[in-house]
Amino acid sequence: MNTATTPSAAAVPAVDYVHGYSPREGQRLGDQADTLAQLLHGGTSYPPGSRVLEAGCGVGAQTVHLLRSSPGAHIVAVDQSEESLARARAHVTDLFPAAPVEWQRADLLQLPFADAEFDHVFVCFVLEHLADPLTALAGLRRVLRPGGTLTVIEGDHGSAFFHPDSAYARAAIDCQVRLQEAAGGNALLGRQVQPLLAGAGYENVEVRPRTVYADGTRPGLVDGFTRNTFIAMVDSVRDDALAAALTTEADWDRGIADLHRTAAHGGTFHYTFFKGVAVNPF
């Protein structure tokens, strides 16, 4: 998603990556990934020796978690951005100097791999940035061996609701949705993961919601998710939203202020990610 996307938009060279590539954005993505790691990565573990493609690794925020939960797996991490790849490599090598990761610049729609080369494919916060996720999924299926698994994680901004409710806050979120749409993506993709996987020919598709709910009794989540992930993500498109005349300064500021109220005493915040696992048929 965008709430938790990594700079991995990879496959659409013609459009800008909606979240940008600034160091601050990289930091935000790292923070969020740590907070959400258990929620998102729980249940994902690849056997030692298996070849795993991480398609759209961005700055490596999820690569770190893959390494933690799958020691001994051989990970091939690709992204279309040379800069993201360099940062991912630095970040991962810093934490795991001897990590069995192979870094490669690649376009998701023209993967430079042989058929059935991988045992598993992992795609996190990538499809939401693609103009044609179905074609990308079909391409990933080509490089996945029969019987191998595909894991997809995506958010959905339509799942965000909160107390106190606010039309201004909802409008600010909608700016992000519209900017992502203008860039060829879809910030509401989470709800489509199941039909997309089935439509791309995968079998045994199983999609489950992974819901983040933060209230005053969970201050770490309020800080780590509501403030530092979700609100930071929305606020990062402020200038673009103003430039595109999707909002005014006053409306925007009120929307962000209202979002911050949901992280204050008595506030609550809800967001749902979707995690899908499917098998490439024999």
Add this chain to the structure above:
Amino acid sequence: MNTATTPSAAAVPAVDYVHGYSPREGQRLGDQADTLAQLLHGGTSYPPGSRVLEAGCGVGAQTVHLLRSSPGAHIVAVDQSEESLARARAHVTDLFPAAPVEWQRADLLQLPFADAEFDHVFVCFVLEHLADPLTALAGLRRVLRPGGTLTVIEGDHGSAFFHPDSAYARAAIDCQVRLQEAAGGNALLGRQVQPLLAGAGYENVEVRPRTVYADGTRPGLVDGFTRNTFIAMVDSVRDDALAAALTTEADWDRGIADLHRTAAHGGTFHYTFFKGVAVNPF
């Protein structure tokens, strides 16, 4: 919620119960309760011999599940509707002829019980119908012994999203929200459960989302929840929505048709309930 409410609005005699009291509505509520029982009741079990107040039992849809998960507990089930109570008694006695249930007509805001009379209080799909849920929660705390627990389950219509998305479908759902608001209730209450329980003086408040997600790989849930619970619930307010000029026949029919598309091949549907447990402080 309304997606899964029981006719237990109990405490606001001056306004009509938004879902009505028809036999068909009772059947819908029974169906939905069965489908959702595990999701909603998981983790709720009261020890033998404990006295449990079910506040707003409606037609007994949840009472049955309380009896199943807490054999030996003594349940006092109250509702403001004599008719609902009679149906609840018949329904429960049919399934559990010797069930230790005491039925009593009562107004939630004027509970005819002594202070600290109950070990536990259970309230499901009730607060959403009250004009002043905070006062009701304070009254429930009065009859709960110090150290006893309160369990609250509520839905939130703002959590409903689906594929294919549809402005008509969203407008139909919004009719339900506005009718419930006009009747003094709040169909978006789920997100407020935590601040409400804390505000009413309960301690150790713990609220967790319980998310229903239905897609084509889960036909039982598509049928039991999307079609027979949620869409049926929305469609049950058709005449009221037309009478209140909240919609037109054409818009309504398209909204309902679009909701049914989310239950067809390739469709998905998401809804979140909130379950809160809290303790009456010593």
